[in-house]
Amino acid sequence: MLPEARAETAVSLAFHICFAVFGVGLPWLMLYVEDRAIRTGDPVWMGLARKWARAFAVLFAVGAVSGTVLSFEFGLLWPAFLGTYGGVLSLPFTLEAFAFLAEAVFLGLYLYGWKRLRPRTHWWTGVPVAIAGTFSALFIVTANAWMNVPTGIKERNGKVVSAEPLAPLTGPNAAPESLHMLIAALMCTGGVVASIYAIGMLRGRRDSYHRRGFAVGLVAVLVCAPLQLVIGDWSARVVEAKQPAKFAALEGLGHSQTHAPVTIGGYYDAKSGKLVDGLRIPDGLSILGHFNPSAKIRGLNVAAPQNRTPFITQVHLSFDLMVGVGTALIGLSALVALVAIRDRRRLGVWRLRHGKWWLRAAALTGPGAMAAMLAGWMVTELGRQPWIVYGRMRVSQAVTSSTDVGWWLGGTILLYCALAVALILILRRMATGGPVTTQPQPELVKVS
Amino acid sequence: MSATGILIVIILALSAYLVLGGADFGGGIWDLLAYGRTADDQRTLISRSIGPVWEANHVWLILALVATFSGFPQVYEEIGRGLAVPVAFALIGIVLRGAAYVYKSYGDGAAGPDHLWGRVFAVASAVTPYMLGVAAAGLATGRLDKGAGLLADPFAALTGGLALASTAFLAAVYLCHDAAKSAPGLVPIFRRRALGGAIVAGALALALLPSLPSGLDNHLGRAAPFIGISAAAGVATLILLWRREFRAARATAALAVATILWGWAAAQYPAIIIGHLTVDSASATPATLRATFAVLVAGLVLLAPGILYLFRVFSRTEP
Ligand code: HDD
Ligand code: HEM
Ligand code: HEM
Numbered sequence: 017m018l019p020e021a022r023a024e025t026a027v028s029l030a031f032h033i034c035f036a037v038f039g040v041g042l043p044w045l046m047l048y049v050e051d052r053a054i055r056t057g058d059p060v061w062m063g064l065a066r067k068w069a070r071a072f073a074v075l076f077a078v079g080a081v082s083g084t085v086l087s088f089e090f091g092l093l094w095p096a097f098l099g100t101y102g103g104v105l106s107l108p109f110t111l112e113a114f115a116f117l118a119e120a121v122f123l124g125l126y127l128y129g130w131k132r133l134r135p136r137t138h139w140w141t142g143v144p145v146a147i148a149g150t151f152s153a154l155f156i157v158t159a160n161a162w163m164n165v166p167t168g169i170k171e172r173n174g175k176v177v178s179a180e181p182l183a184p185l186t187g188p189n190a191a192p193e194s195l196h197m198l199i200a201a202l203m204c205t206g207g208v209v210a211s212i213y214a215i216g217m218l219r220g221r222r223d224s225y226h227r228r229g230f231a232v233g234l235v236a237v238l239v240c241a242p243l244q245l246v247i248g249d250w251s252a253r254v255v256e257a258k259q260p261a262k263f264a265a266l267e268g269l270g271h272s273q274t275h276a277p278v279t280i281g282g283y284y285d286a287k288s289g290k291l292v293d294g295l296r297i298p299d300g301l302s303i304l305g306h307f308n309p310s311a312k313i314r315g316l317n318v319a320a321p322q323n324r325t326p327f328i329t330q331v332h333l334s335f336d337l338m339v340g341v342g343t344a345l346i347g348l349s350a351l352v353a354l355v356a357i358r359d360r361r362r363l364g365v366w367r368l369r370h371g372k373w374w375l376r377a378a379a380l381t382g383p384g385a386m387a388a389m390l391a392g393w394m395v396t397e398l399g400r401q402p403w404i405v406y407g408r409m410r411v412s413q414a415v416t417s418s419t420d421v422g423w424w425l426g427g428t429i430l431l432y433c434a435l436a437v438a439l440i441l442i443l444r445r446m447a448t449g450g451p452v453t454t455q456p457q458p459e460l461v462k463v464s
Numbered sequence: 465m466s467a468t469g470i471l472i473v474i475i476l477a478l479s480a481y482l483v484l485g486g487a488d489f490g491g492g493i494w495d496l497l498a499y500g501r502t503a504d505d506q507r508t509l510i511s512r513s514i515g516p517v518w519e520a521n522h523v524w525l526i527l528a529l530v531a532t533f534s535g536f537p538q539v540y541e542e543i544g545r546g547l548a549v550p551v552a553f554a555l556i557g558i559v560l561r562g563a564a565y566v567y568k569s570y571g572d573g574a575a576g577p578d579h580l581w582g583r584v585f586a587v588a589s590a591v592t593p594y595m596l597g598v599a600a601a602g603l604a605t606g607r608l609d610k611g612a613g614l615l616a617d618p619f620a621a622l623t624g625g626l627a628l629a630s631t632a633f634l635a636a637v638y639l640c641h642d643a644a645k646s647a648p649g650l651v652p653i654f655r656r657r658a659l660g661g662a663i664v665a666g667a668l669a670l671a672l673l674p675s676l677p678s679g680l681d682n683h684l685g686r687a688a689p690f691i692g693i694s695a696a697a698g699v700a701t702l703i704l705l706w707r708r709e710f711r712a713a714r715a716t717a718a719l720a721v722a723t724i725l726w727g728w729a730a731a732q733y734p735a736i737i738i739g740h741l742t743v744d745s746a747s748a749t750p751a752t753l754r755a756t757f758a759v760l761v762a763g764l765v766l767l768a769p770g771i772l773y774l775f776r777v778f779s780r781t782e783p
Binding site: 070073074076077078080081082083084085087088089090091092093094095096098099100101102103104105106107109110111112113114116117118120121122123124125128129132133144176179180181182416417418420424427431435438439441442445446 | 517519520522523525526527529530531533534535537538540541542543544545548549551552555556558559560561562563565566567569570571572576748749751752754755756759760763766767770771773774777778
């Protein structure tokens with residue numbers, strides 16, 4: 017059952033997260049463009065606001081239903097996990113539920129209130145949506161952070177006898193992990209928006225509608241990129257301190273050593289306890305963990321063999337993918353900033369370049385950020401194996417005894433593929449449809 | 465103390481889900497059953513009435529779930545083990561209903577014809593309340609080990625049918641009100657359906673009483689006042705519908721349905737899953753219970769104005 021249950025968890029979380037990131041990031045961008053629309057009265061800004069709201073309605077709905085699947089599924093697939101530790105995670109999840117409630121209530125006002133509310137009032141109904149979306153990401157990730165570094169509980173005979181309610185929110189990795197995810201969500205949203213308009217412009221639609229949508233998205237992803245490096249680095253040092261075996265798995269370090277290297281690419285060779293066939297950067301890992309090239313890094317041998325993740329190569333390559341994309345985006349960020357500053361000296365105004373190669377690079381930011389985000393989750397989740405709650409409960413102890421999980425998995429994959437294909441078709445129609453100007457309100461159905 | 469408080473919040477959240485979210489599912493059932501010359505208009509009315517609030521209505525379920533596994537983690541564990549089959553079907557229904565609704569509303573036919581998604585929406589709307597009703601039977605009987613067998617259980621079929629009929633009834637009453645405002649021609653149709661729904665739901669509720677499993681009937685005395693209120697509210701709804709006072713009928717209809725849930729809860733308290741877990745045996749640690757209860761109350765108080773504002777804005781007619 018275990019492989020199926022894992023695959024089911026991974027599929028349904030990955031599906032959910034691909035929509036949830038827009039639930040976190042898009043409201044902020046919508047607030048920005050609608051504010052510009054209200055200030056300038058410019059229909060182009062309003063067109064963007066309307067269009068993004070329509071896309072958001074669809075994305076949010078799919079996020080909401082796939083999230084509902086998750087909350088049931090944790091009980092269905094990992095009953096012993098929730099039965100034992102559900103209470104410990106009560107605070108993040110309860111706060112999370114209220115964030116959803118706030119988000120859904122104000123989203124109703126936002127999506128359907130264009131005509132009923134005055135423009136500024138309408139804008140204000142978007143503010144709680146954005147704040148609640150952000151907090152929902154922070155809260156849920158603290159639950160995951162607690163699974164990685166469980167603190168503040170006492171157990172007797174497999175039953176939790178006392179738990180500090182605040183522990184998941186105040187754990188050592190709660191802040192870096194949840195902030196990292198928040199920035200990731202903003203980067204994914206900005207990147208995908210930039211990609212969509214960049215592709216539109218490459219196809220010749222170079223009107224001000226596309227240029228502005230492009231600029232908003234691109235600035236969002238490129239401003240966040242350097243920030244993400246700082247938080248990712250913080251995250252890495254907390255992992256080094258609290259989950260040494262996971263940190264060792266990042267770079268396939270079989271044995272503790274000083275001057276530990278970073279390797280780009282390659283795969284783990286269990287015999288030698290090293291990564292082979294990769295590009296080696298001497299001292300890299302010691303610097304990442306301690307800012308000190310000669311620091312000693314603990315290897316996988318700090319954990320007993322049965323407590324090590326069996327997925328070392330996957331963890332390592334996922335980590336490389338994430339950091340690779342992060343670095344590339346920082347490079348693009350620096351380049352765009354330099355050119356923009358020079359252009360500004362010349363022209364006196366801020367302008368983004370719209371040449372073919374700039375647009376092509378921008379078109380890659382969306383898929384890149386999404387891939388990095390999913391890879392980051394692989395790092396966290398695969399690196400924690402074989403534990404569901406690090407050091408306390410193994411996935412094999414938590415898993416359901418039901419034999420139907422295979423069916424459930426096949427069904428989920430089919431259903432989600434169908435929904436995803438339909439959604440992409442709809443979003444593509446929206447993206448190529450141009451601004452919403454003639455359509456005053458997101459119309460539900462063609463009213464007779 | 466906190467444990468019972470959390471249980472009350474769970475019941476209240478489920479009641480809100482039943483009378484608000486349930487009516488959205490009920491709308492889908494009438495979409496499925498729409499016929500005649502005005503079928504398209506009926507569907508349009510249904511779609512519009514669901515529009516602005518379905519997300520908010522849906523979140524009550526999430527709140528109930530989260531409160532359950534925070535306050536009573538073992539109940540969640542037992543549900544995950546014993547009620548997987550009906551819950552899985554309900555989930556498929558929830559996913560398809562929500563997705564199909566937005567695909568139909570915003571898709572412009574880009575992903576297949578709107579009426580196809582309309583069908584999916586309608587069928588999924590009927591599956592979900594039925595399966596949730598079946599799962600409820602599992603809690604009330606303690607027959608958790610039966611897995612798929614619960615689907616063939618006559619008592620579960622009755623509770624599933626009652627859930628289906630109640631949501632359809634609620635939706636029809638609410639739709640009378642909406643139709644009176646924006647599409648008067650449809651009022652007689654939904655009025656007939658509301659009356660019919662009331663009679664079917666009432667009959668199913670009566671049929672349930674003699675077949676109650678042991679464990680529920682010991683405390684029937686506690687449930688009696690709720691059953692009485694439910695019956696009275698049901699009759700009042702019939703009268704109000706007859707007299708075309710739809711605004712008031714909405715309230716009595718919601719009361720009639722919610723009190724069934726309350727009566728059930730009262731009859732089986734302190735058991736949460738009959739024969740398996742009670743409020744005491746299933747509850748989390750005291751500090752967790754206190755914190756959860758405090759957050760639940762504070763959150764509800766904080767969000768109440770927003771929820772009221774939502775309903776107020778959308779009860780005004782469109783400018
Ligand atoms: C746009 C996405 C994105 C980008 C560009 C980066 N990350 Fe990341 N990373 C994530 C998206 C992400 C994530 C999806 O948000 C994860 C998964 C779990 C989490 O909290 O964040 C994550 C996890 C994660 C972890 C594991 C934390 C844990 O297991 O507790 C580490 C060590 C890093 N990241 C480090 C980095 C570094 C050094 C980066 C340098 C540029 C970086 N990340 C860029
Ligand atoms: C959203 C992006 C996420 C992705 C792509 C993801 C990916 C994965 C993958 C690949 C596994 C399987 C690990 C294995 O093969 O053993 C897994 C397991 C799991 N994940 Fe995540 N995960 C994500 C987020 C989360 C979050 C936010 C939580 C909790 C709040 C979580 C909790 C779990 C649990 C409980 C399991 C099963 C037990 C385990 O294998 O550790 N995951 N996830
Ligand atoms: C990193 C991980 C996660 C993030 C950032 C996240 C974020 C979000 C966001 C923003 C929404 C609002 C819907 C949307 O806009 O798409 C949402 C919905 C939801 N999520 Fe997640 N989520 C994550 C993981 C999870 C997990 C692990 C669970 C379950 C245990 C979960 C349960 C839900 C539920 C139940 C909803 C529906 C709420 C509603 O109806 O509005 N999420 N999530």
